[in-house]
Amino acid sequence: MTRIIERLSQIGTQYDALFCDLWGCLHNGKQAYPAAVAALQSFRQGGGKVCLMTNAPRPNALVIAQLDRMGVPRDAWDLVVSSGDAAQDAMFAGAVGRKVWHVGPEKDDGFFTLVPPEWADAAPITRVALEDAEGIVCTGPFDELTEAPEDYRARFLLARQMGLPMLCANPDIVVDMGETRIYCAGALAEFYEDQGGSALYFGKPHPPIYERARRLLGLGEGARYLAVGDGINTDILGARQEGVDALFVTGGLAADAMGPDVENPDPELLQEWLATRLQDPEYSIGRLR
Structure with missing residues (x-):
């Protein structure tokens, strides 16, 4: 049965490093959460390492730039690892061919233009129309504020008929940008x-x-290691599969199911919600602090 805690400091000394999610834990896509920033700073001051681990479909340099714009101080983390980093490795290795149809917004162009040094000598990846593609690279909807997966039915049916594999650079299904819930690449995949x-x-x-x-x-x-996140099928499932402990942030994607106080999840509602998803993280917390 998950243990509800009030602060990371209650358990932090048990761990050497955190795999900490970003959206819903450290920020909401528009602004950082001061209490979460302070919690990470305190963990590092105690000798721990913080790896910000995000399913953002962009190289970590672009993620860091976004954190800087939000005012997240660099003494709150040691390194940033993104889904974009891992997916880039696969793309430049040729996992879905070298001529690809890119499904995603312009803000994700860095996925193609910021070539990692280790792939500087690799054959180039060329973005082409669907009809000319060898594979698909999906970083999200073209317009994440208005589009849903169903909008892609006709194009995806053609892609399937062509036998095109898809590289999904962000397995998340949805995230909350401020008060708006948007679809991610995982929903399209x-x-x-x-x-x-x-x-x-x-x-x-x-x-x-x-x-x-x-x-x-x-x-x-x-x-x-302790994995911290609000995604039950990403952060928490990933922790279980990796054999590490998990701290479930209930005040993120699942906030509406946890009672009226986002900072203090209702224990019965939380246990029932987790049971229906066959997950039992070691710890849970309303908001990271």
Whole structure:
């Protein structure tokens, strides 16, 4: 049974490093949460390492720039690992071919233009029309504020008939941008699979992003990790699959199901909600603080 805690400091000394989610935990897509920032700073001051682990479909340099714009101080984290990093590795390795149809907004162009140094000598990836593509790279809807997966039915049916594999750069289904819930690449990839297509995933809860984080943290065997996040099928499932403890932030995506006080989840509602999803994280907290 999950233990509801009030502050990260109650359990922080048990762990060497955090895999901490961004959207719904550290910020809401528009502004940072001061209490969450303070909690991460305190964890680091106590000797812990903080890896901000996000399913953002962009290289970590762009994620860091966004954090800077939100005013998240750099002493709140040690490194940032994004789904975009892991997915870029696969794309430049040719996982879905070298001529790809990009499904996503212009803000994700850096996924293609910011080539990691280790892939500088790789054959280029060219974005082409669907009819000329060898594969699909999906970073999200073209217009995330207005579009839903159903809007892609005709194009995805054609892509499936062409046998195009899809690389999904963000396994999240939805996120909350301020007060607006928007679809992510994971929703489109799931819809494509429903149409008979095939998709490859590289963010949480899939192994590549955790392998990258562990390698960059360099803590070695025996390190104790705590995954922090509000995504039950990404952060919490990923933690279970990786064999690490989890802290479920109930005041994120699932806030409406946890009672009237976002800071203090109703224990009975929380247990019932977790049971229906076959998840039992070690800890839960209303908001990261």
